[in-house]
Amino acid sequence: MRAALFQMTSGIDPAANADAIVDAVSEAKEGGADVLFTPEMAGYLDRDRTRAAQLVTTEGDNIVLTRVREAAAKAGIWVHLGSLACASDREDGRWSNRSFMIEDSGTIRARYDKIHLFDVDLATGGSWRESAVYAPGEDVVAVDTPWARMGLSVCYDLRFPDLYRALSDAGATVLLVPAAFTVPTGDAHWHILLRARAIEAGAFVIACAQTGQHADGRITYGHSLVIDPWGDVICDLGQTSGLQLVDIDMDRVADVRSRVPAIANRRRIAETVTLA
Template structure:
């Protein structure tokens, strides 16, 4: 049996990475005071900025990024695993990586994951996003082996691609993650059902820190940072606006228990897909 306390930090990141790094320091200290040994932040911890030119003006490479340096120092100072849900990192050719970084208690980077699926959508009321115009998609899923759990890394829009999470579960992941900056519109419609579905169908814990509220760049994010157990129960949840630190005790034995009750990962069977043209006559016979 392995037990640990996990924390999800809800933020309302602005456009200034230095100010966001200060907020990060304060919220991490609060999570540590609550006993957390694993702490996760939202997508775009370093800056929420939809204007490409303005974003590029404040971006740095990973070695020079203020959030990366701050997170490394915080992980070492507090002796915790600190998972930066993502931050924008300049990668050359006028492109950006939406990158998650997991820092070990000695301050080193234990894992990196670049968001694979780009949020290119056209929503109601004229809301439209084209992440692929700014961000270079990742190509590799990342399963991190922590001393207390195996953790599958994902970011925001990735949560809509169940094959990614199924791959993690089949590889032994006990904790799945999707730190996010969900829009209010998509969050109201889909956040809870997607988060619970990924937990239930994989018999795994789901931990997703989120951005919340109206940001300096004008966008509005849904919030509701959440921690869910392998049976789909919500263990902790934040509200829809403002900062918050939520925590929950994670008992990895619950993963085996859930997968024992409903062994769908073991019951997967190969199948073929057949397509037929259903004529009226054929439909009547059927």
């Protein structure tokens, strides 16, 4: 599989973000890519929730999703939209942080709503409540593609290995982790956690990330990665926005799993812990 990773600095104009992704679709196709991968919140990234409320739409009205589906069909390439903010008809008014796998026909093959939401009370007295705006997903999703079964996740999900165990138990050999990591947590944990997920699952990890200074003032870590099942980083985009092509040899999965058969040796752990 030839993958194209599009490391973005998404802003607060959905139309401009759509233009950038559509251009990346064309560039990826010209480079012989089979699949284009984008980061979390590829279509709109804004921590001003009042302003965002004026632009976040339902899936059916989402300009980024519509244009990317059209571009995928025109180019004949698969696209993984890391995630978009999607409004819904929920009674509580919360949105979904939704990932899309789009076929080369433009058809949506799979959707995944981010399960784990970042809620934290800071030592400074402030707090951040992702769950105040977004509703958590309920379903673990793996999708079959012509190259591999891929397990879907988004950003903060990375810290919860049970999700990736469920995905690898379901036969996923590629784990997708689109993200918009902050710089402090990226410096501390990004490479370590992604390599651990690859090693545990004996699977490739493709983690396409946001990078740089954004229009809403935040700074993201970048370092979009492709990691092989042994835990080796085979691509690291650093902190520069742009497109990178990466050739992935799926035979590597069987090779690593034969050398360290952790998947075959897994046992189901009881939920109740015996205290001695």
